Amino acid sequence: MLFHITKNYRKSDMEIILRAIRRKHGRIEKVKKLLQVKKCAQPEIGEAFLYYLASDDNIVEEVIIEDRKVLNALTAKRFELIEFLNKNGPMPIKELAERVGRDYKNVYDDISALNRYFILNSIRYGRESVPVGVIESVEIKV
Amino acid sequence: METTSIWGDKVLKIKRYVISKDEVVESMEYHDGNRMKYYIYSYKIRKGRKLITLVRLDNLDGMEHMDIYDETGNFVETKEFPRKNFNDFVKIVKTFRKNIIAVDITNL
Numbered sequence: 555m556l557f558h559i560t561k562n563y564r565k566s567d568m569e570i571i572l573r574a575i576r577r578k579h580g581r582i583e584k585v586k587k588l589l590q591v592k593k594c595a596q597p598e599i600g601e602a603f604l605y606y607l608a609s610d611d612n613i614v615e616e617v618i619i620e621d622r623k624v625l626n627a628l629t630a631k632r633f634e635l636i637e638f639l640n641k642n643g644p645m646p647i648k649e650l651a652e653r654v655g656r657d658y659k660n661v662y663d664d665i666s667a668l669n670r671y672f673i674l675n676s677i678r679y680g681r682e683s684v685p686v687g688v689i690e691s692v693e694i695k696v
Numbered sequence: 697m698e699t700t701s702i703w704g705d706k707v708l709k710i711k712r713y714v715i716s717k718d719e720v721v722e723s724m725e726y727h728d729g730n731r732m733k734y735y736i737y738s739y740k741i742r743k744g745r746k747l748i749t750l751v752r753l754d755n756l757d758g759m760e761h762m763d764i765y766d767e768t769g770n771f772v773e774t775k776e777f778p779r780k781n782f783n784d785f786v787k788i789v790k791t792f793r794k795n796i797i798a799v800d801i802t803n804l
Contacts, residue, residue: 589756594763595771600756601701602735604724607734608708621717643722670717670742 567686573579646682718742
């Protein structure tokens with residue numbers, strides 16, 4: 555059984571990703587320099603470079619999950635969160651909980667469960683955690 | 697709905713093959729037209745909240761090679777390694793899983 559998820563990223567998602575990269579590694583010029591000297595020692599530098607490179611281009615993502623335990627992570631409440639984020643754009647989990655009228659801890663746990671299987675990607679920025687990306691489709695192939 | 701841009705010649709394609717909630721094989725390919733300019737293929741494991749790269753193939757410096765890391769994420773060594781198709785890399789990872797850092801996969 556395979557779960558196949560397709561995603562894309564809006565401008566607002568990319569702004570959050572790049573903001574986090576800038577905070578962690580600096581601007582693109584610094585990332586390019588780090589790439590020359592620390593590429594192997596810090597693998598995330600290469601990933602930051604590709605995100606910078608693609609900042610004005612399309613980013614598409616596919617997630618293939620072969621662990622059927624992912625079924626435990628897919629609940630109606632969690633799909634509601636996915637739909638809400640798709641429709642309303644990225645926002646910190648605290649704001650998300652307020653806007654959907656649910657307890658912060660339950661929403662945090664739901665987002666964490668979806669992150670664990672890469673169904674959602676949350677970007678940490680300071681104390682905030684912001685789920686990013688638009689989930690276009692979720693298919694189950696038997 | 698806003699999007700990053702209309703479909704152009706340049707695109708970053710990310711693919712994640714999730715073996716389990718603690719193991720993922722990840723591909724990032726930057727395409728310019730029909731040409732794949734850069735790629736990074738990584739095998740990552742989850743330790744607590746962190747994802748740690750164990751093996752990584754890339755061509756970011758223009759040279760196709762493999763970097764190997766230990767289970768704490770510290771860099772161990774670099775080896776020459778011509779690009780594999782991502783699906784082949786997934787097969788190799790699934791065969792060796794976490795033992796992959798102890799196996800010389802350069803001859804596969």
